[in-house]
Amino acid sequence: MTTFGYLLPTRGIVFSSTSTTELTARADADIVGLAQRAESLGYDSAWVGDSVLAKPRLEPLVTLGAISAATESIGVGTAVYLPVLRHPVHVAHMTATLDQLSGGRLSLGVRPPEREEMRQLGIDDERRGATLNEALAVVSELWKGATIDYDGDHYSLEDAAIGFEPARKPPIYVASAAFDPSSGFPGTIRRRLTNHGDGWLPIAMAPETYAGGLDHIRELLVEAGRPAEAITPGYYLDVIVADSESEALDDAREFYHNYYGEQITYQSDRSLSDAKIRKRGAFGTPAAVESLLADYIEAGVEQFVVRFPTTDQRRQLGVFSSIASTIQ
Numbered sequence: 588m589t590t591f592g593y594l595l596p597t598r599g600i601v602f603s604s605t606s607t608t609e610l611t612a613r614a615d616a617d618i619v620g621l622a623q624r625a626e627s628l629g630y631d632s633a634w635v636g637d638s639v640l641a642k643p644r645l646e647p648l649v650t651l652g653a654i655s656a657a658t659e660s661i662g663v664g665t666a667v668y669l670p671v672l673r674h675p676v677h678v679a680h681m682t683a684t685l686d687q688l689s690g691g692r693l694s695l696g697v698r699p700p701e702r703e704e705m706r707q708l709g710i711d712d713e714r715r716g717a718t719l720n721e722a723l724a725v726v727s728e729l730w731k732g733a734t735i736d737y738d739g740d741h742y743s744l745e746d747a748a749i750g751f752e753p754a755r756k757p758p759i760y761v762a763s764a765a766f767d768p769s770s771g772f773p774g775t776i777r778r779r780l781t782n783h784g785d786g787w788l789p790i791a792m793a794p795e796t797y798a799g800g801l802d803h804i805r806e807l808l809v810e811a812g813r814p815a816e817a818i819t820p821g822y823y824l825d826v827i828v829a830d831s832e833s834e835a836l837d838d839a840r841e842f843y844h845n846y847y848g849e850q851i852t853y854q855s856d857r858s859l860s861d862a863k864i865r866k867r868g869a870f871g872t873p874a875a876v877e878s879l880l881a882d883y884i885e886a887g888v889e890q891f892v893v894r895f896p897t898t899d900q901r902r903q904l905g906v907f908s909s910i911a912s913t914i915q
Contacts (some may be wrong), residue, residue, distance in 0.1 A: 589592040589884055591911045592632035593625045593904060594666055594894040595654075598644035602845060603898065614645065620873075621900055623650075625661065628908040632662030632694065634892050637669045641704040649680050664694035666788060666823055666892045667762045671715060672700050672708060675722040675742060676749070679729035683753040688763035691754035696788045696821075696892075697723065698762040715739075716775030719891065723783040730756055758785035760821055766792065766800035771807075780804055781811040786819040788892065791866050794879075798886035799823065821890040822883055825868030827897050828906045832871035836861050839870055842896040867896075877910050884914065 600617050600854040604610040622633040633654055635647045651663040663685075670678045686693040699719045721739045728735045732752040737744040761784040762810065763776055780787065787804060789797065805815040829835035840860065864870065869879040880891070895903035 589888070589914055590631035590890050591907075592634050592662070592664065592666075592890065592892045593621075593630045594634045594636065594892055595621055595650075596895075596900055597635045597647070597650055598638070598642055598846065599842075599898070599900075601644050612665050617900065618645065618650060619653055620658045621892070621904065622658055622661065623764060624659050624901070624904060628904065629912065630661065630665050630904075630908065631890070632892075633658075633754050634664040634694075634696070637665060637667060637672075638700075639669075639672055639704060640707050648685050651693070652685055652688060655685070655692060657888050660692075662692045662694060663689055664892070665696045667696035667698045667760070669700040669704075670697055670722045671705065671710065675725035676729065676744070678722065679726040680749045682726070682757060683749060683751060684732055686753035686755065686757050687751070689754075693753070693757040694760060694786070695757045696760035696762055696786075714740075716773070716779070720775060720779050720782065723779070727756075727759075727783065739855065750907045758819065759783050760786035760788040760819075762823070763787070763789045764791065765789075766796055766803070768796065771803050772800075777807055781807050781813065784818050785859065786821050786890065788821040788823055789837075790823040792822075792884040793866075794886040797883065801887045819890055820887045820914040821892060822888045823892045823894070824880075824883070825894050825896050826876060826903070826907060827868075827870050827871075827895060828873055828876050828903060828910065829871065832875065835870035836864050837851065838899075839864050839867075842898070844898070868894075873906070873910055876907070877913065880910070880914060 595618050600613040604613055625633050635650050637647045638644055647665050647668060650815060655663050669806050682695060699715040702712040718741045721741045725737055725742055730753055733747040734746050735744060761779050801820050804818060808817050809815050825837050827835040869876040897903060
């Protein structure tokens with residue numbers, strides 16, 4: 588069965604609020620309220636992103652704690668979390684606490700931080716992928732609740748324990764931006780997938796490339812002595828449903844400009860601009876969005892994390908739920 592999660596606009600409300608009072612009101616209505624709305628519409632899960640300085644937003648685990656307290660059964664997840672920006676002992680402690688308080692509802696999507704954000708926080712940005720892998724190893728051991736010793740390249744612990752386990756081991760979704768059919772994944776991502784991955788969560792990948800990547804992951808798992816089906820195939824997809832593709836693309840274009848600022852530049856040639864946006868997801872009529880979703884499901888996707896790159900979150904949440912219900 589295909590499931591659909593909703594990415595909450597924890598950055599969107601920060602960059603579009605004009606005052607602290609407005610942000611406070613929107614944190615309740617546009618974060619907690621939208622999570623409750625997603626649960627009532629049948630979404631499987633509610634997700635949040637992470638960044639401390641690069642793309643400021645509400646802190647993810649605190650936000651998910653508020654969401655889990657205000658909902659009954661919807662899963663909560665990070666798409667994605669940046670563990671390297673915190674010490675892994677803190678990560679293990681916070682995530683185990685959140686999983687306990689939510690009744691075992693946490694999923695943890697992860698990737699390395701941006702180099703500039705690491706520099707700003709005084710964290711060595713060399714071998715950031717390897718640092719993330721080591722952090723995940725420490726977190727996974729601490730989640731077992733026992734006292735551990737750990738002596739790695741980046742972290743060293745002696746007689747360390749957080750004292751309790753999560754309600755269940757939170758599944759770790761490995762985010763990736765690219766897959767090269769000729770060479771596969773970079774070595775650090777391969778090791779992350781085979782050693783720590785319970786799910787795969789790529790972005791901006793054509794369905795045929797996704798299918799090839801999933802086949803490769805399953806081969807890697809078997810080689811590592813794990814079942815080929817040990818990883819849940821997920822996908823992070825931007826979606827805007829509108830009366831026409833041009834309307835949806837224009838809405839997304841404005842959002843990306845506000846969201847990413849100078850990090851995204853569009854050339855004056857409109858067709859090229861549209862092509863860049865199309866690579867990020869599904870934009871257009873309900874029929875067009877449903878068709879692309881079907882292509883990804885055919886490629887193997889079982890868990891979608893959907894972001895609506897628009898200010899009209901409530902309408903998109905409802906419209907897309909109608910599309911999702913026909914697929915489920």
